[in-house]
Amino acid sequence: MSESKKNFVEGVRSEIPLLIGVFPFGMIYGALALNAGLSNLASQMMSSIVFAGSAQFITAQLVHDAAPGLVVVLTIAVVNLRHMLYSASLAPYLKDLSIRWKFLLSYLLTDEAYAPSILHFEKEGLATHKHWFLLGAGFSLWFTWQVSTAIGIFLGAAIPESWSLDFALPLTFIAMVVPVLKKMPMVAAALSAGVVALLAYSLPFKLGLILAALVGIAVGTLLESRQTAEVKK
Amino acid sequence: MNIWLIMLAGGLITFGMRFSLIYLFGKFEISETLRRALHYVPPAVLSAIIFPELLIRNSSLDISLGNTRLLAGLVAILTAWFSRSTLLTILVGMAALFLMQWL
Structure with a gap:
């Protein structure tokens, strides 16, 4: 087996445990996007055009709430800002690749592809062919995400409207937030964002959401900076 | 805005952020505060x-x-806290909402 193929297979293999968790998540996304009022085609295409789990759930929620397009796009941007961190962290390992490779790997750069790849790169260093590992991890995730979305859309179409499935979206968000609430600044960020969202609910164009998110981010960041400063004293 | 425009803009921005520092390697650093x-x-x-x-x-x-949504949400928060499972949180939260709407 050639070096590149070996790296690709290794990438796929490292991704498998993550795929087990991603599969039901993709199905839930498909069913909920459909339920939120997106067409079959739009629900499916979002999984390849945006290709970012939490941003897709949030888009479905905001479209369901009839938020203005600009606010939805702005929210997607804020939610996906973290990808710049992954981009920065992988950059030294990918710097010698052609622009085509950089395009392809950037498109496939999700949380789930990043995690095993950075571990692999840190271990292997700047060996050639290692980008095939990221391709293997990224592509297997991409493929799983498309298939699970399709199955979710298929199943979602069979669920009657009287089931209030729209409530599953906020429940999904609860399942994403609660496990990260381990430290005080995180809890404060979540609570302050939530309270501001309630206070600013009547602002037009769902701007309350953006305001609340910014306040939450600021509160968390300030509290953490203060804690770090106190430890240093 | 049309859903397709939203997806296209959202997708381009997402791709742009993934591509940004891979492309600009060495020319731009993320500050500690932004990272935090x-x-x-x-x-x-x-x-x-x-x-x-x-x-x-x-x-x-x-x-x-x-x-009922508040009560079912609180049940889901507890479920998420103890189980850390997305699927279980959704199932228990939905079940709680159904039960309360029926009662």
Whole structure:
């Protein structure tokens, strides 16, 4: 087996445990996007055009709430800002690749592809062919995400409207937030964002959401900076 | 805005952020503060969606036992805390809502 193929297979293999968790998540996304009022085609295409789990759930929620397009796009941007961190962290390992490779790997750069790849790169260093590992991890995730979305859309179409499935979206968000609430600044960020969202609910164009998110981010960041400063004293 | 325009813009921005520093390697650094702030984005955005979903009914604040979504949401929060499972949180939360709407 050639070096590149070996790296690709290794990438796929490292991704498998993550795929087990991603599969039901993709199905839930498909069913909920459909339920939120997106067409079959739009629900499916979002999984390849945006290709970012939490941003897709949030888009479905905001479209369901009839938020203005600009606010939805702005929210997607804020939610996906973290990808710049992954981009920065992988950059030294990918710097010698052609622009085509950089395009392809950037498109496939999700949380789930990043995690095993950075571990692999840190271990292997700047060996050639290692980008095939990221391709293997990224592509297997991409493929799983498309298939699970399709199955979710298929199943979602069979669920009657009287089931209030729209409530599953906020429940999904609860399942994403609660496990990260381990430290005080995180809890404060979540609570302050939530309270501001309630206070600013009547602002037009769902701007309350953006305001609340910014306040939450600021509160968390300030509290953490203060804690770090106190430890240093 | 049309859903396709939203997806296209959202997709381009997402791709742009993934591509940004791979492309600009060495020409641009992320400051420590921005790095720190990014950790707080998911809980802040998601909470800003969750709170109104649970607490606002018919455009006004509803903190009462009659608000079934609030009660089911609290059940889901406890489930998420103890189980750390997405699937279980959704199932238990939905079941709680069904039960309360039936009763």
